[in-house]
Every structure is written in C-alpha cells, then in structure tokens.
Amino acid sequence: GExxxxxxxxxxxxxxxxxxIKCTYSDSASNxxxxxxQELGKxxxxxxxxxxxxxxxxxxxxxxxxxxxxxHFSLHITETQPEDSAVYFCAAxxxxxxxxxxxxxxxxxxxx
Amino acid sequence: NAGVTQTPKFRILKIGQSMTLQCAxxxxxxxxxxxxxxxxxxxxxxYYSVGAGITDKGEVPNGYNVSRSxxxxxxLRLELAAPSQTSVYFCASSPSSRLAGTDxxxxxxxxxxxxx
Numbered sequence: 613g614e615x616x617x618x619x620x621x622x623x624x625x626x627x628x629x630x631x632x633i634k635c636t637y638s639d640s641a642s643n644x645x646x647x648x649x650q651e652l653g654k655x656x657x658x659x660x661x662x663x664x665x666x667x668x669x670x671x672x673x674x675x676x677x678x679x680x681x682x683x684h685f686s687l688h689i690t691e692t693q694p695e696d697s698a699v700y701f702c703a704a705x706x707x708x709x710x711x712x713x714x715x716x717x718x719x720x721x722x723x724x
Numbered sequence: 725n726a727g728v729t730q731t732p733k734f735r736i737l738k739i740g741q742s743m744t745l746q747c748a749x750x751x752x753x754x755x756x757x758x759x760x761x762x763x764x765x766x767x768x769x770x771y772y773s774v775g776a777g778i779t780d781k782g783e784v785p786n787g788y789n790v791s792r793s794x795x796x797x798x799x800l801r802l803e804l805a806a807p808s809q810t811s812v813y814f815c816a817s818s819p820s821s822r823l824a825g826t827d828x829x830x831x832x833x834x835x836x837x838x839x840x
Contacts, residue, residue: 613783618766646828655814655831656767701766711782712757712829714766 614639616704618715625692626723633718635702636684642704645685646712647676650699659700660687692722725750728832730815736838737805745800745835747815755818756798757782757829758790760811767814773798805839812836 615638625631637645646661662669662676662685669676673692678685689696699719703712731746749756754775759767769782773792787809789801798817802809815832 616766655833657831658828661828703766711769711772712767714768716766717764 614642614704614706614711614713616702616713616715618702618718620718621716622719622721624721624723627692627694629692631687631689631692631696631720631722633687633700633702633720634684635686635704635715636682637704637713638683639704639706640680640683642706642713644705644707645676645678646703647687648701648703648714650701650717652698656701689720692720694722694724696720697722727751728815728817728830730813730832730835732835733833734836736840737802738840739805739807741805742801742803743805743837745802745813745815745837747798747800747832748796749798749815749817749830749832750796751817751819751830752795753817753819753830754795755829756792757816757818758788758798758800759814759816760784760809761814761834762811770800770813802837807839810837810839 618635643664648656649659650656660674673690675688699717701717702715705712728749757772758770761767768784771790773779779790813835816829818829
C-alpha cells in the first residue's frame with residue numbers, strides 16, 4: 613500500500629516568516645494530495661489540495677507544489693501568523709481507491 | 725447543514741465492554757469513513773462505505789465492525805474493548821463522484837475513547 617512520510621515533525625518560525633512542510637509518497641499511482649490543518653482538540657480541516665495534473669496551486673498565503681517524478685509534495689505558508697499554529701497533515705490517495713493515507717503530522721508553532 | 729456529527733464526544737470503557745460510536749452526515753454524501761488517530765500520529769482508516777448496504781475494510785479493521793443501513797448514518801461498533809483501542813475516532817464523508825474528482829473528505833468533531 614501507499615506510504616506517506618512527512619517532515620519535519622515540529623517546526624517553529626517567527627511571525628511573518630515562511631514555513632515549508634514536505635511529504636513523500638511511495639505509490640506512483642497516487643494522484644490526489646490534500647493538506648489538513650488540525651488545531652488542538654479539533655477535527656482535521658482541509659486547507660488546500662492538489663491533483664497530479666497540476667504542479668502548483670495557491671490560495672492566498674498557502675501554496676502546495678507537487679513533483680510527480682520525485683514523488684514528493686510540499687506545503688508553503690508565507691507571512692505566517694500566530695493563528696497558523698496547529699498540526700498539519702499531508703495525505704495521498706488515488707482514483708479507484710477509497711483510502712486517504714496520512715503522514716504523521718507537523719506541529720507548526722508561530723512565535724509572535 | 726450540521727455537516728458530520730459524532731456522538732459521544734468522550735467515553736471511558738472497561739476492558740471487554742462493547743459500545744457503538746455514532747456518526748451522521750446531512751450532506752447526502754455516499755462515501756463515509758472511520759479513522760482512528762493515536763497520539764502524535766496521523767489518521768488510519770478503519771472501515772469505509774461507498775453507499776448504503778456497502779462496507780469494506782481499511783488499514784486497521786481488527787476489533788471493529790460497521791454497518792450502513794442509510795445514507796446518513798455510519799455507526800462503528802467495538803465488541804470487546806481493549807487498551808489498544810484507546811484513541812480518538814474520526815468519522816468523515818465525501819461526495820460520491822470520484823469521476824468528478826470530488827475526493828475531499830469532511831471530518832466530524834471526533835470521539836475520544838479510553839479503554840482501561
């Protein structure tokens with residue numbers, strides 16, 4: 613099955629700096645890559661996703677890039693704010709499957 | 725819309741007890757899922773359903789059972805609770821059309837279960 617690895621496990625940045633979280637996947641057939649944000653004690657919430665026919669996608673301060681050849685994708689958050697502090701999960705799945713395979717999460721702390 | 729709802733929010737069970745975790749969605753989604761999230765870890769799929777009357781195993785199904793008699797409800801049953809089942813359980817749903825690329829999963833608020 614699919615194996616998704618996520619790095620780093622913890623990340624601290626100063627407010628206003630950028631944060632980058634990286635994930636790799638093993639199944640070359642995977643074609644859907646969402647990112648979820650989970651605040652303490654809350655449910656995971658989708659913040660952005662990308663499909664394999666696109667190399668990059670942006671939504672305001674958040675962007676995701678995908679390198680299919682290297683089988684990795686990254687989340688970029690610019691101009692970080694304290695409210696960006698949370699655990700971020702990447703995931704991967706493929707058409708025809710019903711699993712989302714999750715990474716182990718990155719705890720992002722934005723220092724005011 | 726309430727979205728995906730789960731009950732109870734918290735539960736403590738003794739080893740060997742049974743319980744049912746409830747999940748409901750009012751978005752008319754065909755696909756529903758149960759995940760568990762262990763401390764400091766990502767989510768792992770327990771069971772999923774692509775429609776009423778259809779269920780299938782995920783990565784970690786042992787010790788659990790599910791049923792899907794309606795589109796709205798997808799309960800998860802623990803028959804003989806074990807300490808290894810201590811976790812936070814999330815239910816999720818997604819729209820039905822994979823051909824349309826609608827893979828987005830919407831999560832419920834979770835149930836925190838402790839087995840002592």
